[in-house]
Amino acid sequence: GAVVSQHPSRVICKSGTSVKIECRSLDFQATTMFWYRQFPKQSLMLMATSNEGSKATYEQGVEKDKFLINHASLTLSTLTVTSAHPEDSSFYICSARDPQRRADTEAFFGQGTRLTVV
């Protein structure tokens, strides 16, 4: 079946640096990918919708200049956390749907990235 791969699974960075997270659809082309953030003991909150070849759509309250999203190809979307601060420490998860499948199929999720900013 379709698989979404996310890398890295864990990253520790210093405050003020930038971190890039990759999300790949391995056996299908995803025109749209979704980025979620999960704080400890909380649910997943949609941050933005990544659209191949166009600008990402950000949810209300999400800083687009801080969370840069690039969807340069049909199989890769990247999320860059710029000038990271400790409060950005979180679990980030991407997802994608195979547009060739029926509209009622579910999205597939990456393994997630645990970001710790020290």
Add this chain to the structure above:
Amino acid sequence: AQSVTQLDSQVPVFEEAPVELRCNYSSSVSVYLFWYVQYPNQGLQLLLKYLSGSTLVKGINGFEAEFNKSQTSFHLRKPSVHISDTAEYFCAVRTSGGYQKVTFGIGTKLQVIP
């Protein structure tokens, strides 16, 4: 707009006992309903989904859920839990229309006690 309410943040249950994790939703349009499981530091794995048809849906690992339109509920059940079922469970809804935004509940931590 759509929303999902998971009424229990934590559910402790003894091994081999039955369990029900509750989920209620609200939406002005028709939705698809999902249950996902998340093990520590991992992504989400789909347990089951309701799209249409039979209101009783069977999923992986012996889980099942029943869609109740009048009560706008989609409770998850398992007749006999195992230690390996200890995880976080998320109920989610997605509109059946074009935009694919998924809304998640806050999650229920199932803790199976040996």
